[in-house]
Amino acid sequence: MTAADARGSRASGTGDTANPLEALSLDQLRRRRSMKWRTHPADVLPLWVAEMDVPLAPPVADALREAIDMGDTGYPAGTEFAESLAGFASRRWNWEGVAIDRAAVIPDVMMGAVQVLRLITDPGDPVVVNSPVYAPFYAFLTHDDRRIVEAPLGDDLRIDPAGIEETFRRLREESGKGKIACLLSNPHNPTGTVHTFEELAAVAESARRYGVRVVADEIHAPLVLPGAEFTPYLSVPGSEDAFSLMSATKGWNLAGIKAALALAGPEAAGDLRRMPEEVHHGASFLGVVAHTAAYHHGDKWLDALLAGLDANRNLLGELVAEHLPGIGYARPEGTYLAWLDCRSLGLASEEGSTDLAVVTDLAGPAKLFLEQARVAVSSGHIFGTGGAGHVRLNFATSRSVLTEAVTRMGHAAALHTR
Incomplete structure (x- = not known):
């Protein structure tokens, strides 16, 4: 694409408006070098830090290419x-x-x-x-x-x-x-x-x-x-x-x-x-x-993303009801973050941290899901009062990854409460 083509694409807002969350395979995502995909071993499905599993919006990629x-x-x-x-x-x-x-x-x-x-x-x-x-x-x-x-x-x-x-x-x-x-x-x-x-x-x-x-x-x-x-x-x-x-x-x-x-x-x-x-x-x-x-x-790309996130929000509710029936799901109104109440699992109380490494500090249900389900979510206690016993789950991923992750979490929760 020439610089003129890139400018024309950005000016019209054209580009692929299919669901960006379904654009990348798991193999492609595992080749990423960012924190989300490099903090944990390769067998872990990472639904923790606030990165989305999407390619760059075409107008953004075009602008960066033109500058470079x-x-x-x-x-x-x-x-x-x-x-x-x-x-x-x-x-x-x-x-x-x-x-x-x-x-x-x-x-x-x-x-x-x-x-x-x-x-x-x-x-x-x-x-x-x-x-x-x-x-x-x-x-x-x-x-x-x-x-x-x-x-x-x-x-x-x-x-x-x-x-x-x-x-x-x-x-x-x-x-x-x-x-x-x-x-x-x-x-x-x-x-x-x-x-x-x-x-x-x-x-x-x-x-x-x-x-x-x-x-x-x-x-x-x-x-x-x-x-x-x-x-x-x-x-x-x-x-x-x-x-x-x-x-x-x-x-x-x-x-x-x-x-x-x-x-x-x-x-x-x-x-x-x-x-x-x-x-x-x-x-x-x-x-x-x-x-x-x-x-x-980036409006058109954002609209496609929001439609995908809305679908994932609904899918997550269905998956939690099926695989994690004792877990509370607060249906989010915005973001791509879901707040799950896991206190019914009866795990030990958690204590927060004020260290900058707090984002990787695990306890309670988040530790269970990582160790037993090989799913990384954020531990609720790091978010302060009211967070203990909860986890934050990033649902900005493909339907297949989200389904596999919650299914694994359900198996781990069932084994824990058996």
């Missing part, structure tokens, strides 16, 4: 990345709130969270999280000397507005005029919950009342499944002093090609301008190329 063919591998420049996100947000969420002058390139979402929290909190200050929540929140923030305070999700795995307000109130009484922040995950990792406009508005109202600065990790925003709707945090009333962190990483499987954007509400623009210049240089130029292409031209 031109030797265009220098430093990122310009505002096209932010402009591409603005266009995507307008098309997909009917949101016109991406202000280019309040957007900054950052290395990735998690490093962006650390850098933004450095702007609005000091060492030792509290940062509220809604547990169970993405395990690196604990590791990165603890290593950066912030104090994590949990405001757990409700029993329905949704934000508990009353619990958040009480946490904010208590922290304000304790800290006086000190700085307080809240790191929000939406769509929520690991539960797949997509927070509603009303839930987010309640968070914003409480945050304004008690002087809490909200940072919203919205990395899974492109992956909202049928039946749910994504609400950008910066679109809700009261979010004017908040931040959003967005990236094409999860929607188009670009974790190894790093780039992201930090977006500031109008009252937070001055804080964003204080971010050190070197932070903006941390993103990969090819990452910016790939993410920009995804936002500009």
